[in-house]
Amino acid sequence: MAGTTQELKDITIAFDVMGSDHGPEEVVRGAAQLSIEAPHIHALLVGDRELIDAALADTKHRAEQISVQHAPDFVGMDEKPGEALARKKNASVAVAAQLVADGEAQALVSAGNTGAGVLACARHFKLIPGVRRAALAAVYPTRGTRGEKQDPFSLILDVGATVEATAEDLVAFAVMGSAYARIISRNERPKVALLSNGVEPQKGPPRVVDAHAKLSSMEGIHFVGNVEGVEIPKGTVDVIVTDGFVGNVCLKMLEGVHETVMDLARYAYKEKLRWRAGLAMLSSGIQRIKDITDWEQYGGAPILGFDRIFIKAHGRSKARAITNAGKVAAKAVAHQLGTTIQEGLAK
C-alpha cells in the first residue's frame, strides 16, 4: 500500500446531512452509528442544526465524536446543480466541501444531488497533479469475488462526471480506479480493463485505442486489456474504465435489469400462490440474481481525481449505507488515496 497509514483517530469525516431521499434523520442515524462502531472517527454533521439535534436526541451516539455545522440550505434532487448552487451560497454540500478544503475534515460524505456534489468538489477541491478531469466511480456487485476479503464488488468509472473523455483521461481513470480498489477492496493487484467493442487492442474509437497503447506500457497497474460489455455483470475484472457517457448508460442498464428481475419477483409473490413456495425455495437464487443486478446495495461511490476525498452515498441510502460510506471515506484517508493516485500517475 502506498504512503504511510495515518492514525485513524486523527480522521474527521464531514457528512452532508441534507437533501437525501430519506431526509436528515437517516444520515444523522448513520453518523451516530459510526460514532459507536468506529470510536476513532470524528463526524462533522453539516446541515440544519435543529433537525440534526432532534435526530441525535433520538439516536444512540458518542457525543464527543460528533460536532455540528449549521447549513440549512440544500440542493434538491430535481434541481439543476449549477443554478441551485449559484442561488444557495450556503447549501450544505458546498459548506461541507469548504470545511474539507479548509482542513476541518479530511473527507466528505453526501447522499444528496450527485451533480451538486461533483460541482462542489470541482469548486472547493484541487485536481491531483496529472489529473485533467475527475471521475465518478460506481461500485456494483458481481458473481466473482476479489481481494483478501473476497469482496464481491467491481468498480466501473467514469459513470457520469466526464461525459467525453480523452485517452489521457481514460489512463488517469484507470490509475485512480486501481488505487481505489487496492485500498478499499484490499486487492493488492486489481485487474484493470478498458471497456470496448472487442478485445483486440485496435478495437474501439481512437480514444480507447490510444488509451490501450498507453496503459500497456505503464508500470504499477495490472492492465489486462479490453473487455466487452458481456464481462460487466460477470465481474471478471476488478476495475472497468470508460467515459462518463458509456459508463452512465451501462450503470443505468444494470439498474433496469434489476428492476425487471425485482418486478417479476414481486409479481410472483402477489399473483401466483404456487410461485410463492417456489420463490421461498429459490430465495437464495433470486437473491443472487438480485445481488448481481442491484448496484444500489452498496452505499458509496467515490468521486476520484481531487486532492480531497468525496464518497457519494446513494440518494436512497439508509443509515447502514451512510455508516459504511463513512468507514470507506476514513479508510481512503488513512491509506492516503490521493498520494497513491499521484504516485501511480507518475509511473
Place this chain on the structure above:
Amino acid sequence: MAGTTQELKDITIAFDVMGSDHGPEEVVRGAAQLSIEAPHIHALLVGDRELIDAALADTKHRAEQISVQHAPDFVGMDEKPGEALARKKNASVAVAAQLVADGEAQALVSAGNTGAGVLACARHFKLIPGVRRAALAAVYPTRGTRGEKQDPFSLILDVGATVEATAEDLVAFAVMGSAYARIISRNERPKVALLSNGVEPQKGPPRVVDAHAKLSSMEGIHFVGNVEGVEIPKGTVDVIVTDGFVGNVCLKMLEGVHETVMDLARYAYKEKLRWRAGLAMLSSGIQRIKDITDWEQYGGAPILGFDRIFIKAHGRSKARAITNAGKVAAKAVAHQLGTTIQEGLAK
C-alpha cells in the same frame, strides 16, 4: 406503409450457407423449411454444392423453389473479415452479395462472420441516398410489447457497424430503425429514442445533443426524446438509437446478464434438489427473465442503409431461426424497406 407491396411470389432470398456455427446443414434445413412454409419465396443457396445437395437429400423441401450456386470458400468466425475476403475472392457471402446486387435475388441472409457480411454489403451494395454510414440493428426481447401483433421485441441500432457516429448518422439510424419497425413489427408509429445519460435534450455528447435537435423537428418519425440505459431492458420504446460503440457494449451486456441468469438456473438444477421443485414452479418466471435477457432468441438482425436487404442471422442460429430470417427478409423486400427509408430521410 410506404411504397406498393411487391408480389411475394417474385421474391428470391439468397442464403449464405457457409460459415455458421452449426454448419451448412442447419442453414439448408432452414431454407428447406421455408420452401414448405412459404411457397411464394424462392431460395438461392450459395455455398458448397456437394454439402448443400447432401443436406437437401436428407430434408423435406419443395425442389422447384430452391436453386444452388456453388461457392465452397467462406470466412471463418475467427478470421479478420478484410484479410479473409481479400484472400478468398469467391467466399460464399461475397458471391451471394454479388448475386443480390445483380438482381438474381432481392435479399441476403447469412449466419456467418458478421464483419464479413457488413463488408460484403459495403462492397457490393450501394448506400441509400442520404445515408452516409450503414447500421447493424439488433432485435432483443423486452417486457413491453408493441404493434398489432404484440411484438415483444425492441430494436437497438447501431450495434457495431459504425463505431463513431455523427449527429447526421444518428438521425439516419433513427429513420432506418423506424422504417424497419413499421414494416417488420407492423407497428404503425414506433417510438424512437436516443440513448443518452439523461432525458433532458441538452444531456450527452454534442453528437447526441445535435441529433436530438434535428429529430425533434423531423416529420414522419415518432421521436420521443432521450432515454437512459435503464429503459433498454424494459422496452418502453420501440427503437433505441446510438452509435456502434455504445450499442455493441449494451448488447453484449444484455448477453452477460443472460448468461449470469442462466448459470444460476443451471446451477440450481444441478446442485440443489430443493431448488428443483422451486424452479419447476417458477419456470415461467425464469423463462420471462431469460426472454428479457436473451437477445439471441430472435434469429435475424438487419444491416440497414444499403439499397439491398441483408438479414444477419446469429451464428448459433438453428434451422428455425434461418427460416424466420428468410421470412423477415421477404417481408422487408415486399414492403420496400429501402424506399421507405429513402422517403423517411427526405422528410
